[in-house]
Amino acid sequence: MFIDARTVETGSHIETDLCIIGAGAAGITIARRFIGTPVRVAVLESGEFEYDEQAQSLSEAPQLGIPYEPLHVARLRAFGGTTGHWAGVCRPFDEVDFQPRLGVRYSGWPISLADLQPFYPEAAQICGVRSGEWGLQEWVARDRFAPLPFDAARISTRVAQVAARDLRRFGTRYQKELKQAGNVVTFLHATVTRLETDLAGTSGTSAQVATLTGQRFTVAARQFVLATGAIENPRLLLVSNRRWPEGLGNQHGLVGRFFQDHPRFVAAMIEPSSPRIPVGFYTTHDVGDSTLQCYLSPSRQIQMIEGWMDVQLRLSPVYDEHFMRSERSADVASLRSILAALKGSRERDGAVDLRRHVRNVLVDLSGWQRFTIPGAPVPVPYPEIATAWWRSNERERESFLPGLVGDIAAAVYNEYVGAPISSVLVLPRIEQVPDPDSRVVLLAERDELGMPRVACDARLGEADRRNYRRALTLLGMEIGRTGLGRLKLLYDERETAWPDDLTGGPHLMGTTRMSNDPAEGVVDRDCRVHGMSNVYLAGSSVFPTGGSGTPTLTLVALALRLAEHIRSTMQ
Numbered sequence: 001m002f003i004d005a006r007t008v009e010t011g012s013h014i015e016t017d018l019c020i021i022g023a024g025a026a027g028i029t030i031a032r033r034f035i036g037t038p039v040r041v042a043v044l045e046s047g048e049f050e051y052d053e054q055a056q057s058l059s060e061a062p063q064l065g066i067p068y069e070p071l072h073v074a075r076l077r078a079f080g081g082t083t084g085h086w087a088g089v090c091r092p093f094d095e096v097d098f099q100p101r102l103g104v105r106y107s108g109w110p111i112s113l114a115d116l117q118p119f120y121p122e123a124a125q126i127c128g129v130r131s132g133e134w135g136l137q138e139w140v141a142r143d144r145f146a147p148l149p150f151d152a153a154r155i156s157t158r159v160a161q162v163a164a165r166d167l168r169r170f171g172t173r174y175q176k177e178l179k180q181a182g183n184v185v186t187f188l189h190a191t192v193t194r195l196e197t198d199l200a201g202t203s204g205t206s207a208q209v210a211t212l213t214g215q216r217f218t219v220a221a222r223q224f225v226l227a228t229g230a231i232e233n234p235r236l237l238l239v240s241n242r243r244w245p246e247g248l249g250n251q252h253g254l255v256g257r258f259f260q261d262h263p264r265f266v267a268a269m270i271e272p273s274s275p276r277i278p279v280g281f282y283t284t285h286d287v288g289d290s291t292l293q294c295y296l297s298p299s300r301q302i303q304m305i306e307g308w309m310d311v312q313l314r315l316s317p318v319y320d321e322h323f324m325r326s327e328r329s330a331d332v333a334s335l336r337s338i339l340a341a342l343k344g345s346r347e348r349d350g351a352v353d354l355r356r357h358v359r360n361v362l363v364d365l366s367g368w369q370r371f372t373i374p375g376a377p378v379p380v381p382y383p384e385i386a387t388a389w390w391r392s393n394e395r396e397r398e399s400f401l402p403g404l405v406g407d408i409a410a411a412v413y414n415e416y417v418g419a420p421i422s423s424v425l426v427l428p429r430i431e432q433v434p435d436p437d438s439r440v441v442l443l444a445e446r447d448e449l450g451m452p453r454v455a456c457d458a459r460l461g462e463a464d465r466r467n468y469r470r471a472l473t474l475l476g477m478e479i480g481r482t483g484l485g486r487l488k489l490l491y492d493e494r495e496t497a498w499p500d501d502l503t504g505g506p507h508l509m510g511t512t513r514m515s516n517d518p519a520e521g522v523v524d525r526d527c528r529v530h531g532m533s534n535v536y537l538a539g540s541s542v543f544p545t546g547g548s549g550t551p552t553l554t555l556v557a558l559a560l561r562l563a564e565h566i567r568s569t570m571q
């Protein structure tokens, strides 16, 4: 059932068994696990079904450190949370992701892959990934593309899958199920502004709820889960300071620290020895009903032996500009409109202007005649055209094609043969070295509900720089060894500033890290806040390190594990 919190009378006191704060990927996953059980669940969600600017403004948070994407853009305040606009790229963590790295302080999780492995298959389905298969060889056997022939002891290829578009938005996909659930009540427009505890400060007692239209009420529960994302989870703990002035779970000053992302930028460019460099496996492409987006990274042996964090190396081919111009041309757009009309779909602005489109297509398809001698019994090119063609090399010849045969023929060539590649951009995504100074901090300024705002002071250090540069050195060696071309670095090796196109933002992690030792973490291996008997955290804020893949699949697997744990404590 859904309830609009703006209809709840101020001063109401609602009682439930389990209170989940936040209905994003983590919160919805946990709530669904309790459907049909005797446990009464209240889900408190700050947003509504659709994007709402006023609710979204509660997430505004300035950047104090490296310039990332603005934080209110990197998160969504709506039912379904940030999955309302995530890209859906998924890959489970490997065993190594959970292990400490040689000489890297704070690395290593208190759980291992074996703890999450049972939950990954269901997590994949929940995220909208069509296959539970992640092994390279299994995909290679089915794919029309092949991985690059690199020495796997140096540079390995990893498979990531992209969740299906129609399955990836949690808010759309799971709305009906939660609406029909008799024992789960989801309050929309319900922002939790603090968590209250008992006198000892060791148990959560109630959540204080506020709406933007002025209602105030409380929700008391036996167990609480904060699932508000990696910026709001620490914010809620820090503002819940009635019993503990420094905030809940913050006896060791760790709440908000160790903020991480997967920072990324264009660092290098492969200048291929052939325009047919085989990088199709690393582009987003379909294999059966699945979509793959694979990438390279330094081998796990090297990472473990030398104490590196992971670096994902994404490849982005830059296609010959002549072909790209053809792809964007009005004639190709006309052909697409005609094909769409034949399929029965209509143009956005109403009926298809068929005559105009057919004229465009016919003129384009006959355009090659301009280069041939008129009246000849078979097409004979003018001598200067023929000479230019024979004098050109393989790369130049392909570039001529769109001009000679027209945009439509070039687009068809592109579709079935593939446009020639002029270069391949290399974008590292860095698994950051855990840094306590990279952090979310409370500000004196308050939001519309009177809650202190937060700022993010994101840092990157010398060790992060060393890691991605070492990864690129390995990649350069392999490109040279295999004769695929040469790697051109797009930075000066003496340069210590981070590049202007450095960005991050979508993978917010690490601000309430997991550790068995309360002096080194905010939650224990069960995601329970140290020192609190019944307050749990869900989401990537508990990640001690950011891992080699994207975070959502793993945080959903962790949420399933947490739901199981809470269910066992409630029996």
Ligand SMILES: Cc1cc2nc3c(=O)[nH]c(=O)nc-3n(C[C@H](O)[C@H](O)[C@H](O)COP(=O)(O)OP(=O)(O)OC[C@H]3O[C@@H](n4cnc5c(N)ncnc54)[C@H](O)[C@@H]3O)c2cc1C
Binding pocket: 021, 022, 023, 024, 025, 026, 027, 044, 045, 046, 047, 073, 074, 075, 076, 077, 078, 079, 080, 081, 082, 083, 085, 086, 087, 088, 089, 090, 190, 191, 192, 193, 227, 228, 229, 230, 232, 236, 505, 506, 507, 508, 538, 539, 540, 550, 551, 552, 553, 555
């Ligand atoms: C552009 C973009 C692309 C991305 N692409 C990928 C990708 O390809 N792969 C990947 O793995 N990840 C990706 N992500 C990250 C992914 O979206 C997040 O990892 C995931 O949504 C986090 O889930 P969550 O439940 O922890 O938080 P969220 O999904 O952010 O949900 C948190 C919920 O809590 C609510 N809330 C916040 N504060 C309060 C409060 N005080 N009271 C009540 N409710 C509150 C919010 O309204 C929200 O609904 C991307 C993110 C962005 C922005």
